[in-house]
Amino acid sequence: MSLGFKTPLFYCHFNTAQLGSSRPRSQKHRILSVEPVQTSVFDGYSVPRNNKIRTDNLGKVKLNKDFVLRSKSVLTVDKEVDVDANEGLGRKRSSYDAIVIGSGIGGLVAATQLAVKGAKVLVLEKYVIPGGSSGYYERDGYTFDVGSSVMFGFSDKGNLNLITRALKAVGCEMEVIPDPTTVHFHLPNDLSVQVHREYSDFISELAAKFPHEREGILKFYGECWKIFNALNALELKSLEEPIYLFGQFFQKPLECLTLAYYLPQNAGDIARKYMKDPQLLSFIDAECFIVSTVNALQTPMINAAMVLCDRHFGGINYPVGGVGGIAKSLSKGLVDQGSEILYRANVTNIILEHGKAVGVRLSDGRELFGQTIISNATRWDTFGKLLKGETLPKEEENFQKLYVKAPSFLSIHMGVKAEVLPPDTDCHHFVLEDDWARLEEPYGSIFLSIPTILDSSLAPKGHHILHIFTTSSIEDWEGLSTKDYEAKKKVVADEIISRLEKKLFPGIRSSIAFMEVGSPKTHRRYLARDKGTYGPMPRKIPKGLLGMPFNTTAVDGLYCVGDSCFPGQGVIAVAFSGVMCAHRVAADIGIEKKSPVLDAALLRLLGWLRTLA
Ligand SMILES: NC(=O)c1ccc[n+]([C@@H]2O[C@H](COP(=O)([O-])OP(=O)(O)OC[C@H]3O[C@@H](n4cnc5c(N)ncnc54)[C@H](O)[C@@H]3O)[C@@H](O)[C@H]2O)c1
Numbered sequence: 001m002s003l004g005f006k007t008p009l010f011y012c013h014f015n016t017a018q019l020g021s022s023r024p025r026s027q028k029h030r031i032l033s034v035e036p037v038q039t040s041v042f043d044g045y046s047v048p049r050n051n052k053i054r055t056d057n058l059g060k061v062k063l064n065k066d067f068v069l070r071s072k073s074v075l076t077v078d079k080e081v082d083v084d085a086n087e088g089l090g091r092k093r094s095s096y097d098a099i100v101i102g103s104g105i106g107g108l109v110a111a112t113q114l115a116v117k118g119a120k121v122l123v124l125e126k127y128v129i130p131g132g133s134s135g136y137y138e139r140d141g142y143t144f145d146v147g148s149s150v151m152f153g154f155s156d157k158g159n160l161n162l163i164t165r166a167l168k169a170v171g172c173e174m175e176v177i178p179d180p181t182t183v184h185f186h187l188p189n190d191l192s193v194q195v196h197r198e199y200s201d202f203i204s205e206l207a208a209k210f211p212h213e214r215e216g217i218l219k220f221y222g223e224c225w226k227i228f229n230a231l232n233a234l235e236l237k238s239l240e241e242p243i244y245l246f247g248q249f250f251q252k253p254l255e256c257l258t259l260a261y262y263l264p265q266n267a268g269d270i271a272r273k274y275m276k277d278p279q280l281l282s283f284i285d286a287e288c289f290i291v292s293t294v295n296a297l298q299t300p301m302i303n304a305a306m307v308l309c310d311r312h313f314g315g316i317n318y319p320v321g322g323v324g325g326i327a328k329s330l331s332k333g334l335v336d337q338g339s340e341i342l343y344r345a346n347v348t349n350i351i352l353e354h355g356k357a358v359g360v361r362l363s364d365g366r367e368l369f370g371q372t373i374i375s376n377a378t379r380w381d382t383f384g385k386l387l388k389g390e391t392l393p394k395e396e397e398n399f400q401k402l403y404v405k406a407p408s409f410l411s412i413h414m415g416v417k418a419e420v421l422p423p424d425t426d427c428h429h430f431v432l433e434d435d436w437a438r439l440e441e442p443y444g445s446i447f448l449s450i451p452t453i454l455d456s457s458l459a460p461k462g463h464h465i466l467h468i469f470t471t472s473s474i475e476d477w478e479g480l481s482t483k484d485y486e487a488k489k490k491v492v493a494d495e496i497i498s499r500l501e502k503k504l505f506p507g508i509r510s511s512i513a514f515m516e517v518g519s520p521k522t523h524r525r526y527l528a529r530d531k532g533t534y535g536p537m538p539r540k541i542p543k544g545l546l547g548m549p550f551n552t553t554a555v556d557g558l559y560c561v562g563d564s565c566f567p568g569q570g571v572i573a574v575a576f577s578g579v580m581c582a583h584r585v586a587a588d589i590g591i592e593k594k595s596p597v598l599d600a601a602l603l604r605l606l607g608w609l610r611t612l613a
């Protein structure tokens with residue numbers, strides 16, 4: 001069927017067979033565009049923004065799903081645009097301004113930020129709910145967080161509360177419960193350190209354990225505050241967008257120079273400037289390890305500063321009802337903005353045309369087209385699987401030279417009788433019993449969160465949730481029969497529980513009411529992450545954040561978002577990556593300011609900077 005209409009002022013003709021996923025044949029179209037303030041998409045068809053049609057009364061012009069202009073008479077045409085269906089094919093058949101592959105926090109933040117700017121976005125999620133590693137699952141009356149329950153960036157203060165801001169952008173707000181202790185460390189030589197919410201309490205506790213290093217401790221964490229304050233002073237947008245970046249340099253030169261100075265530095269080197277005690281330096285390693293899965297010498301200083309200060313500035317706050325609520329709220333917000341999310345939508349290919357990403361193919365054969373494609377899958381998955389058969393771009397080769405996949409996790413989700421936990425038990429624990437050398441080894445350190453300490457509604461009455469996890473590589477779990485695989489999960493989980501029983505909670509084993517063990521294969525299966533990886537980690541000592549790629553890729557129209565983009569792993573980190581990505585994409589599709597000349601210069605500069613990493 002063909003819908004067409006003519007007014008004395010303009011002509012518009014669409015063939016409905018060309019809508020949605022169907023591919024247009026080569027033929028002439030006349031495409032209308034309206035001012036960006038109205039819409040960037042002609043109900044499913046993206047239009048070149050440089051060919052604007054003026055309207056007398058923008059507010060009244062509406063295009064409905066059937067491409068019928070309700071207020072035809074108020075339109076006046078500047079010029080008609082004649083577009084051949086063979087050139088820029090993807091763009092013309094694009095149903096969306098952006099298609100986002102994956103609904104992790106990175107993908108959802110990119111999608112919602114674009115949607116509030118007026119873009120029409122489609123998120124495709126392989127699983128049945130949103131969130132990826134920040135998702136949830138329910139069993140026997142328990143609501144488990146899939147991954148970490150430690151939420152940075154979730155306060156009502158400053159500029160770095162990126163989770164709060166992302167939710168607010170789409171009109172959502174979540175009730176949170178302040179966590180009085182970010183983490184309780186249980187370390188070799190019976191070193192026990194609680195990271196209190198109050199900075200001065202934390203410093204007093206640490207300095208009491210290392211009185212001879214009091215000054216060094218103050219200097220190291222003081223340097224972290226310098227960076228945090230600089231970050232907190234900036235408006236955070238895409239570092240790949242020159243108008244913004246140069247604008248920030250102009251408005252906040254000191255802060256930007258501070259950040260530029262620390263960009264290539266790592267936390268371990270700075271710690272060593274001020275501290276000598278090997279045990280204290282190992283403590284700093286543990287501080288970094290829990291957020292980067294590597295020691296301090298390999299942890300970018302900007303990232304370390306960000307987390308070591310945010311936990312005291314805005315504090316760690318837990319969302320009532322569980323971490324999964326964040327992704328649920330963002331997805332709802334996305335739909336409220338007129339964009340879409342599709343579950344059980346497994347993207348198997350990114351479709352390229354003349355080297356440009358124009359669409360995606362799903363495992364059920366459907367094809368969907370967008371003006372831009374944003375992948376929230378890891379860069380390894382994006383370039384290794386979704387673009388299989390294409391030559392790996394030089395930029396990605398470099399990324400893979402600098403970064404390897406961090407191991408995955410073995411996770412134990414447990415329900416226990418409440419009385420087994422001593423009163424005043426902290427919510428989050430990190431356990432490394434005897435040997436500092438085991439910090440980064442598989443199964444060496446144990447992470448433990450008990451979110452029901454903060455929100456008892458997550459478990460049946462009289463019970464607590466224990467989420468225990470430890471690093472583990474997929475290679476350990478492959479090639480086993482189902483029986484051996486299940487047996488191995490039991491043996492490894494038993495061992496971890498025994499260690500916790502010995503170190504923290506005597507009697508815990510006999511209080512277990514529910515238990516489920518996930519291996520790296522579980523992470524790979526449910527999160528669609530290559531080898532179930534937790535994210536990228538540097539192959540050797542990195543130059544801080546210098547080598548970390550941003551959101552644009554060597555493939556025109558394809559962007560990456562999530563933890564294999566600057567600044568790396570972490571919910572708040574991927575939220576920032578989402579904000580940056582949305583800004584860059586918005587500039588490229590014409591809903592934010594852009595300067596092609598400056599763009600080219602900045603991209604060259606950033607490319608050159610990365611070669612120094
Ligand atoms: N493991 C943890 O302890 C934990 C917990 C919470 C958050 N985090 C942080 O979250 C970060 C990851 O966040 P993120 O936003 O980068 O991504 P993510 O891995 O959390 O989410 C990616 C999403 O994309 C989907 N996906 C992947 N490939 C797909 C495909 N081909 N088709 C359709 N959907 C596909 C996955 O199903 C998943 O929902 C990690 O670095 C970590 O720091 C970790």
Ligand SMILES: CC(C)=CCC/C(C)=C/C=C/C(C)=C/C=C/C(C)=C/C=C/C=C(C)/C=C/C=C(C)/C=C/C=C(\C)CCC=C(C)C
Nearest residue numbers: 148150259260291303306428429447448449567569570573
């Ligand atoms: C030239 C250029 C480019 C530039 C110039 C200069 C400048 C301006 C710069 C700027 C920069 C920026 C802005 C940056 C930013 C950054 C950021 C934001 C960052 C962030 C980060 C974050 C992170 C890393 C985070 C992380 C976290 C995590 C990982 C977490 C985790 C957790 C867990 C696991 C938990 C634990 C548990 C237990 C213990 C139980």
